[in-house]
Amino acid sequence: MVTNEPVATLAGKVAVISGSSAGIGAAISRELSDRGATVVINYPSANLRVDAEKVLSSLSRPGIAVEADLSTINGPAHLVKSAVAAYGKIDILVNNAAIAVNKPLEDQNLEDWNALVNLNGRGNFLLTKATLPHLSHGQGRIVNIVSNSSRDAPPWQTIYAGTKGMVDSFTRCWAKELPPKYGCTVNAVSPGPTNTEGFAAAGEGVMKILQPIMDRTPRGARMADPSEIAFAVGFLCEERAGWVNGEHLMVNGGLFVD
Template sequence: MAPPTRLAQLSDQLSQQPPSRTTMTTTPQTLKDKVAIISGSSSGIGAAIARELSARGASVVINYPFPSLKPQADSVIASLPSPAIAVEADMSTASGPGQLVSATMAKWGRLDIVVNSVAVAVNKPLEEQTLDDWDALVNLNGRGTFLLTQASLAHLTRGEGRIVNICSLSARAPPPNQTIYAGTKGMVDSFTRCWAKELPPKYGCTVNAVSPGPTRTEGFAAAGEEQMKILQPIIDQTPVGPRMAQPEEIAWAVGFLCEERSRWINGVHLVASGGLFVD
């Protein structure tokens, strides 16, 4: 029998991951009474962030883009210890971000935390990337972040609001084949720098970014065998350990930035990559 490929090993390991530590009920309830929107949270890093914030006591809004993903979103909700709702809203459309905020306000009447987590990647040589790829990634990763943040501002609890953008190591240290994806994450990186100066005086919030390195998610597993051949040697050089991050390790960094005691942390680009990239 032929040995398993890297991609097959990754898929197998994904199916065997233990439950996130954030499902534990002993986590201090430091975000109790807070309401958090996490875009793109029916799977992957977004779902892990939802579990982390919920474990800290926040009521969370699970977001999914299409009806076919509702069972996935419901499964995430079933794993949460705090109140939650699932909202179907496509962040790649002009109306989806506003619908997500409206559903949140209709349910809880307040909004404290916005995590711009949703994103999609395309891994292709530059010559093969298309305008359809451009529209899909720019509309979701870039415009979706812009519109969700814009729609949220009037509702953020003044003096307590937290905006956390999920960027990517690809914004500052991209591998080959990620021209458009890296560009959109560079856009999110720049949004964070701009908003951290512009928004706190107006809305009493903080704006920060978390940049994951390679992370063991369903989306990463779908990168494809050729891209994994490029990425695996990079992953193997990670100083803390030759592995990918677990989603809950990224989620913890987000949770930290959402805490009340993080009120003086603003404009930070927190890289959670095990030291793979040091700025």
């Protein structure tokens, strides 16, 4: 009998997805839950609790939502402690939380710098460090959500592209350093323009820049759907992907080919 029910290939796994109350993070949460994982949703502030709970209610199986601002010094450790208190371990870490500033270099300032570097860079660094003592040895998965901008940056993204380049480099370093110690894999997924709430709110100026980029995408002149990015993450989390390590998977319709 043919069934459309997803196979629970990640049953028994605990997945922490940072920045998962909306957008790509929410889609990754649903993808991993559909594959059988128990998911820990993360949101940065109390005003996003309702959004996080909506994502939680959309999952295939029970999980938890944890308020933790990963741009702070203590936020990453709080997220990990909450996950471990609930489930005793972490099998999958998806470093997704990030923000973007899109404006000319002349208009970018130290406030922008601190906001993006503290979350996009330091947040991933601290969250991964906090996770390692609790990461399941031999089967752990770390997936960093980078960006097409790390290697093919458009105008107006000086700081954002720089922080994503930082996470690109984290992936390269960690893929060599961590597997011998923890038996894990470390990979990256880089979306191109993706139809999230953040892009919808970016404004006409940003869309004018992005439209010509989308127009030259070989697979079609459109944004990605968040579920398409999530599927790539799901693949990297599978047991059968255990020999995939240090990969930077571009999920952009062929917009950038390295």
